[in-house]
Amino acid sequence: MLTVRALSEPQLFGFEKNWAELLSRSDADPLFMSWPWLVSWWEVWGNKLNLQLLLLAVYDRDDQLVALAPLYASRYRTPIGWRLKRLHVIGNAWKLGPTVRTEYVSCICDRQYKEQALEALSVYLKGEAWDELILADATESEVAGWGQTLEHQMSVTCHVRSEAEGIAIDTAGSHDEWLATLGKNTRLKVYNRRSLFEGALGGHRLAWSDHENFLEILNDFHVTRWGKPCFDADAVRFHRLLLARLGDTQKAQLSVLKAGENVVSVLYDIHARNRIYNLQAGFREQFHPKISLGTLHLGYSIEDAFRNVEIDSYDLLAGSGKNTFYKSRFKGQTVRFPTVEYVRSPVLKAAYGARGYLPQGLVSSVNRFFRL
Incomplete structure (x- = not known):
């Protein structure tokens, strides 16, 4: 058929x-x-x-x-x-x-x-x-x-090569109830520090429409924090093409936090169907001793997702932070992303079989030889 x-x-x-x-x-x-x-x-x-x-x-x-x-x-x-x-x-x-x-x-x-x-x-x-x-x-x-x-x-053999974890927050319920599930310190960073940011520091959030400038700012923050850009030249080209091609059912949601007139944080989200995907974030790391800008910025966007009846999930995707798997603190659902290899070649099947009988020191040599 x-x-x-x-x-x-x-x-x-x-x-x-x-x-x-x-x-x-x-x-x-x-x-x-x-x-x-x-x-x-x-x-x-x-x-x-x-x-x-x-x-x-x-x-x-x-x-x-x-x-x-x-x-x-x-x-x-x-x-x-x-x-x-x-x-x-x-x-x-x-x-x-x-x-x-x-x-x-x-x-x-x-x-x-x-x-x-x-x-x-x-x-x-x-x-x-x-x-x-x-x-x-x-x-x-x-x-x-x-x-x-x-x-x-x-006739194939299956090998799980790795497994990554991500976090997706269910936003179909109440924002207040979700906040109540967070640890005290996380709730402080996600929500309660807004009063300090918006008050004494003159902070505010706004949407950003200039895609080119946004990607540059994002990369600049990453160079300062990580010593290298978030997106290399090829990745920048990819995101430019993607943002230009997004259709009626997809929408970029680029936002920035400003303290006075200075951009101190950027958040790169895309809305597709009933989900918001958090693709990247960048911020000024040494901004204020009481404020975690990245977490605070995520808090604004997560609240928006709760308030939007069309959205039922805010997805933090796979990957960890600089020092810890900070995403787990947001009390979302753990999503697992296995990378699986299906081997059909008799030669590669034999190589995989031989690895189980080799000393650990030789396994890496077999991997390099067969590019496993």
């Missing part, structure tokens, strides 16, 4: 409307699996990393699009000359190079066709030549769904 077709790069760039319609009928992430995010990623890193597009579209008998697997292939050679082919999902470049991070990775499937579509995609990939498939920062449901279908269709 279903047909799988590999689409070309020109088709990818012209697929915005079809992609958006399918995404609206799916449970895939409305930001990270959207056309603006993934096509912008591909435009920046596709050629630079010498990647081969493998965008698989699934159609029903009436030629209606019911699923997309936004994949690409990369090739590498081991030190003794073996050539291997690794498949990835567009948005992450695991072991290839630094790019922006794409989370909640999955296929995009019409809810009515999900099981059949994943089966059809697995059958198609069974007929393709490849050695490994990487689902980086995937949803746990994708690993349980498509991952198990892949294992059923062909």
